Amino acid sequence: MRIFALIFAILFSCNAFSTEVVPLSNALQAPVSDQLKTELIGSPVFIQIFKSERTLELYAKVGNQFRLLNRFNICKFSGGLGPKRTQGDFKSPEGFYTIAASQLHPDSHYYRAINLGFPNQYDRANGYNGNYLMIHGDCVSIGCYAMTNSGIDQIFKYVTAAFNNGQTQIEVNIYPFRMTDDNMRRYAGSQYINFWKQLKPGYDYFQKYKQPPMIAVMNNQYIINGQSNGTITPRGNPFQTTTPSASKTFLAFTQAK
Numbered sequence: 183m184r185i186f187a188l189i190f191a192i193l194f195s196c197n198a199f200s201t202e203v204v205p206l207s208n209a210l211q212a213p214v215s216d217q218l219k220t221e222l223i224g225s226p227v228f229i230q231i232f233k234s235e236r237t238l239e240l241y242a243k244v245g246n247q248f249r250l251l252n253r254f255n256i257c258k259f260s261g262g263l264g265p266k267r268t269q270g271d272f273k274s275p276e277g278f279y280t281i282a283a284s285q286l287h288p289d290s291h292y293y294r295a296i297n298l299g300f301p302n303q304y305d306r307a308n309g310y311n312g313n314y315l316m317i318h319g320d321c322v323s324i325g326c327y328a329m330t331n332s333g334i335d336q337i338f339k340y341v342t343a344a345f346n347n348g349q350t351q352i353e354v355n356i357y358p359f360r361m362t363d364d365n366m367r368r369y370a371g372s373q374y375i376n377f378w379k380q381l382k383p384g385y386d387y388f389q390k391y392k393q394p395p396m397i398a399v400m401n402n403q404y405i406i407n408g409q410s411n412g413t414i415t416p417r418g419n420p421f422q423t424t425t426p427s428a429s430k431t432f433l434a435f436t437q438a439k
Contacts, residue, residue, distance in 0.1 A: 213250045214242075222251065224347040227340050228394050229317075231256070231327060233263055233274065234359040238317070238327065240337055242344075247392035251340065254333040257321035263358040264374040266300060266325065269312045274325055275300045276377075278384060278397040278404065279354040283345040286338070292326075293319030294334045296341065298354060307402045317354075353394045361385040380404040 214222070222242040230239045236256040241248035261273030275298060285297040295318035301310050316326040319334040329337070341352060358374070359365050361382045369375060383406040384395040398405040 211250045213252050214244075218244075218249075219251055222249075223340060224343040226349045227251075227344045227352055229337075229352065229354040230388070231317075231354065231356040232360055233259060233276065233357070238329065238333075238337070240340060242340065248388075248394070249392070252336065254329060254337065256327050257330060258323040258328040259326070260324055263369075263372070265310070265377055266305075266312055266315065267308075267310045271312075272325055274323070274327055274356075275305075275312075275315050276356045276358055277302065277304055277381065278395075279356065281341075281352045281354060282350070286342065286345070287316075287318075288338065288342075290316070290318055292316070292322070292328070293331045294338050295319070295326075296337075298356075303399045304402075304404055307399055353397075355381075355384055355388070355394065357381055357385055380406075383407070383409060 213219075222244065226243040226248075228241040228243075228248050230241070231237070232239075236259070238254045238256055240251045240254070242251050243249075259274035261271060263276075264273060265277060266273040266275040279298045279300065279302055281296055281299060285299060287295040287297065295316040298315045298317065300312055300315035305311075312325065314326075317329065317334070317337070318326055319329055319331040321328050321330055344352065358378060358381075359369070361378065366375075366378070366382060369378065372378070380403055384397065384404070387393070387395040387407060395406050396408070398408070
């Protein structure tokens with residue numbers, strides 16, 4: 183009995199101090215070492231969010247690729263899977279967003295906040311509307327991505343340092359789930375599947391190259407690295423494409439409000 187009590191105490195203690203980082207599986211990239219995390223403060227950063235896992239992933243640039251710094255648990259988001267479309271639908275956004283330094287709010291009513299810039303160009307082209315969609319602290323949400331205060335503190339530290347060190351915009355890619363082929367088949371019957379098919383090439387690109395995809399909007403749809411058909415093109419030449427209508431002249435890059 184004493185042994186069982188000891189094991190229970192150890193497990194309870196571990197859970198009490200592991201509220202931030204989502205447990206890793208062998209299939210997921212492991213975060214960099216603590217020493218490298220410190221050295222990377224001020225490096226360019228990139229963010230991915232996966233709704234169904236309640237996970238925010240923060241990356242920093244190492245050489246020509248982005249490496250995982252940490253995974254953070256999202257306390258709350260609202261409205262289930264699918265894109266936000268209208269003010270008051272209580273949904274948290276999905277898609278490709280860009281933040282500038284002006285969108286940081288260190289003294290938010292929700293501790294600290296990062297405005298996602300919803301609606302972006304894609305949202306506006308499709309008639310979607312809403313305001314003040316954030317990543318913020320305080321663990322409460324109606325349409326936002328709510329983090330613990332200690333989690334948003336860490337995210338804020340790297341994002342602020344990246345801006346102070348010259349990064350002009352930070353890309354935030356928000357997915358309903360990890361867009362593997364298996365998951366796409368699992369959700370094939372969803373009303374949102376055509377929208378999610380637009381997002382999948384961006385997910386695939388980062389998985390392959392460890393660089394954020396280049397995002398554009400044309401004909402009310404996302405264009406990923408100059409491709410509208412899901413074909414991956416190396417980012418060094420993003421407009422090399424066999425789709426004549428997806429030329430550089432007509433691509434309008436997403437801009438945060």
